[in-house]
Amino acid sequence: MEKETLKKIFEFLETKDKRKVPLLWKFSNGEPLTEDDLYIKGDWNLSDSNIETLPDNLHIEGDLFLQNSTIKSLPEGLKVGGHLVLNYTEIKKLPKRIKVKLDLDLSYTPIQYLPKGLKIG
Numbered sequence: 001m002e003k004e005t006l007k008k009i010f011e012f013l014e015t016k017d018k019r020k021v022p023l024l025w026k027f028s029n030g031e032p033l034t035e036d037d038l039y040i041k042g043d044w045n046l047s048d049s050n051i052e053t054l055p056d057n058l059h060i061e062g063d064l065f066l067q068n069s070t071i072k073s074l075p076e077g078l079k080v081g082g083h084l085v086l087n088y089t090e091i092k093k094l095p096k097r098i099k100v101k102l103d104l105d106l107s108y109t110p111i112q113y114l115p116k117g118l119k120i121g
Contacts, residue, residue, distance in 0.1 A: 003029065027055050042083065046071070054078070063102075066091075074098060086111075094118065 006025070013019040013121050023037050024046075033055055043062035049069045049108035056075040066089055083103045096115045104120050 023055075024051070047085075067105075 002067075007094070010021040010025065010093045020037070021031070023033070023040070025031070026033055028051075038055060038058050040058070040060045040062075041108075043065070044060050045065040046069050047065045047067045052070055052072050054075045055109060057077035058075055059079040059081075061081045063085070064080045065083075065085045067085050067087035069089055071089055071091060073091060073093075074095050077097050078095060079099045083105065084100045084104045084111050087105055087107045089109055090110055092110050093113065094111065094115050096117075098115070098118065100120050102121060
């Protein structure tokens with residue numbers, strides 16, 4: 001489906017049905033993001049996706065799964081209320097202001113150093 005067609009569908013759903021336009025679509029297509037867009041209620045599974053970046057100040061209430069994705073770096077101000085799973089990604093370092101409430105899984109990543117002051121749990 002063409003980008004313009006999808007844009008019209010999302011605009012219709014947002015206007016008529018009060019549904020939010022998906023964050024990933026807005027971010028990938030250069031659409032402006034609101035503070036509300038950056039707050040994800042629940043888990044977000046981007047495993048095996050072709051995403052390379054995420055927006056700054058993203059807050060995931062639940063778990064964030066990125067294993068086997070093509071992501072290259074994590075955004076500044078990332079907050080994860082549950083588990084952050086980065087297995088088999090190419091991420092080389094964690095941002096300084098990252099917060100993870102539960103577990104951080106770095107298995108099979110090239111990360112060699114953790115940021116000073118990192119707190120997990």
